[in-house]
C-alpha cells in the first residue's frame with residue numbers, strides 16, 4: 001500500500017473528515033501553497049555578508065567567520081576533546097537513503113559486503129561514485145516525515161530519470177527532499193540560507209553548470225507535469241505566484257548549486273555509505289586532507305531511554321527532529337578521531353585523501369573551488385607518492401607527481417640514504433619506477449589490449465606513457481589521471497601479471513603499497529575479482545589482508561579506521577569460509593599440514609572476531625566465537641596466538657611488526673601505529 005493510500009484509509013475512517021475530497025488532493029494543494037511562499041534568492045556573487053543564523057555554537061564548538069562572506073566560515077573547538085568525543089550531532093533530516101541496485105545485491109551476496117570505508121565524504125557530481133552501498137534496506141527502516149512521503153508520492157511519478165547518471169538521480173532525490181524541508185520548516189530554511197553556493201564559479205564552470213542544468217531540467221519538468229495535472233497549481237504558476245519558478249527558476253538553480261557544494265555521504269555504523277545527506281550545520285565544517293573528525297553512526301539508545309538530545313542539532317531528538325527516524329537505527333554523530341585542542345579547527349575530509357597532493361588539489365578545486373593549505377598539502381614530502389629507502393623506509397628525495405609527469409624515469413639522485421646511509425641500488429630503483437609507470441599507464445588506458453606477452457605489454461605501455469607525457473601538459477595529465485582513477489577497472493586478462501608486480505613492490509619496498517598508484521591497483525584487484533577468481537581462499541585472504549593492513553591502515557593518517565567497530569568482521573568471516581573449504585578438501589596450505597592450517601586459521605578468526613566491538617554485530621560475533629569454541633575445544637596447540645598471527649601477516653606480506661605485547665604498523669608518514677594489544681586478548685584456543 002502506498003503512503004497516500006495508507007493515510008487515506010486512516011483518514012476516511014474518521015467520520016468527521018469524510019467530507020474532505022481526498023488526502024492526496026490535500027497534499028497537492030498544500031504543495032501548491034508552499035511553492036508560493038517566500039524563498040531566499042541567494043546573491044549572485046556571494047558578495048553579501050548575510051547574517052549568519054547560528055544554532056551551532058555552544059560550549060564545545062563555535063562558528064568563526066560569521067562576519068565574513070559565505071564560504072569563509074568554519075567551526076573551531078572551544079575546549080580540549082579527547083579522541084572519540086561527540087563533537088556534534090549529524091542530522092539525517094535531509095538525507096536520501098539509497099537502496100542497493102539488484103546487480104549490486106547479487107554481487108554482494110557472492111562476496112560478502114564490502115564498502116569503501118575510506119574515501120570521500122562529499123562527492124562531486126558527474127563523477128562515478130566508487131562507493132558501494134550497503135545491502136541493508138536502510139531506507140525502509142528509517143522513518144520519514146509525512147510530508148516527505150506525500151510530496152514524493154505526488155511528484156516522483158513525473159520524474160524522468162532516464163538519461164541521468166546514478167549520482168545525478170540521487171542528487172535529484174536529495175534536492176527534492178531538501179526543497180520539501182525548506183518549504184515546510186522555517187528553521188531549516190534559515191540554516192540553508194547560511195550556506196555558500198559558489199554559484200558564480202559553477203556558472204563559469206562548463207562541466208558543473210551542465211550537470212547542474214541536467215538536474216534542474218528534470219526537476220522543472222517534474223513541476224510542470226504536476227502543474228498540468230493540478231489546475232490550482234497551474235493557475236498559481238500562470239499568475240507568477242510560484243516563487244521557486246521566478247527568474248528562470250533561479251532559486252532552484254541556487255539550491256542545486258548549494259547541494260553540490262554542501263552535501264555529504266552518510267556513513268552507517270559499519271562505515272558503509274548509506275546515502276547522501278544535507279545537514280546545514282555539518283556543512284559548515286571545512287575540509288582538511290588530515291582531518292580530525294569523522295562522521296559515524298552510533299548504536300540506538302536502549303528502549304525507554306528518555307534521553308532527549310537537546311544539543312540543538314538537527315539530530316533525531318533535536319529541534320527539527322520529529323520523525324527523523326532513530327527508532328531502530330543509530331544516531332549519526334561527528335566524533336574526533338584525533339585529539340583536539342582549544343581553537344583547533346574542526347575538519348572532515350571531502351575526498352579520498354590517499355592520493356598524490358596534485359590530484360587532491362585538483363579534485364578540491366574542481367568540486368569545491370578552493371586550494372587546500374592543510375599540513376599534508378604543504379608538506380615537502382608527498383607521503384602518497386614518494387619513494388623510500390628500501391632499508392629504513394624513510395623517504396628519499398624524489399619527484400612529486402608533477403615532476404614525474406615531466407620526467408617519468410627519474411630515480412633518486414642520492415647514492416645513499418641520508419637517514420641510514422644504506423647504498424641505494426640504482427637498478428632496483430629503475431625497475432620499481434618502471435613498474436610504477438606501467439601502473440600509471442594502465443590506469444590511464446586500461447582497455448588497451450595488445451595481445452602481447454606480459455613483458456612486451458609492460459614495455460609497450462611504458463612507451464605509451466612516455467609518449468603521452470611528451471605530448472600532454474601536466475594539468476591535462478592530472479585531470480586525465482583523476483578521471484581514470486574514478487573509472488578504473490583492471491582488465492581481467494592481466495590480473496596474474498599485475499599481482500606478480502605487486503608482489504615485487506611488496507618485497508623490495510621502494511614504494512609503499514598505500515602510495516599512488518599501487519593503492520589503486522590493489523583495490524582494483526579486490527574489486528575486480530570475485531572470491532572464486534583467486535587461485536585459492538588463501539590467496540583471497542592474502543589480498544584482503546594486504547588491502548586492509550598495507551593499504552588502508554597506513555594511508556589512514558587520522559586514525560579513522562579505528563572507529564569502524566566492524567572492521568574485522570569480514571576478515572574473520574572470510575577466514576571461516578576458507579576453513580570450511582579446507583574441511584571439505586582436507587588439504588595442506590602454506591601454513592602447513594591440514595590440521596595445523598585449520599588450527600592457525602581458527603585462532604586468527606577467533607582473534608579477529610574478538611576485535612569486532614560493534615554492539616550491532618554482537619549476536620553474530622558471539623555465535624561465531626561459540627562455533628569456533630565448540631569445534632576446536634581439544635586443540636592443544638604448540639603454537640602461540642602470537643606466532644599464528646605472525647604467520648598470517650607474513651602470508652599477506654603486510655609489514656606488520658610484532659612485539660611481545662603489540663602488533664604495529666607504520667603509517668604513510670612512517671609513524672608507528674598500534675593495531676592490537678595482544679596480551680589482553682582472550683586466548684581461548
Ligand SMILES: C[S@@+](CC[C@H](N)C(=O)[O-])C[C@H]1O[C@@H](n2cnc3c(N)ncnc32)[C@H](O)[C@@H]1O
Pocket residue numbers: 069070071072073074194195196198261262283284285286287288367368369370371372373
Ligand atoms: C561545505 S562548505 C564548508 C563551509 C564554508 N566554509 C562556508 O563558509 O559555508 C565547502 C566550501 O567551504 C570552503 N572550504 C572548505 N574547506 C576549505 C579549506 N580547507 N580551505 C579553504 N576553503 C575551504 C570552500 O569554499 C568550499 O567550497
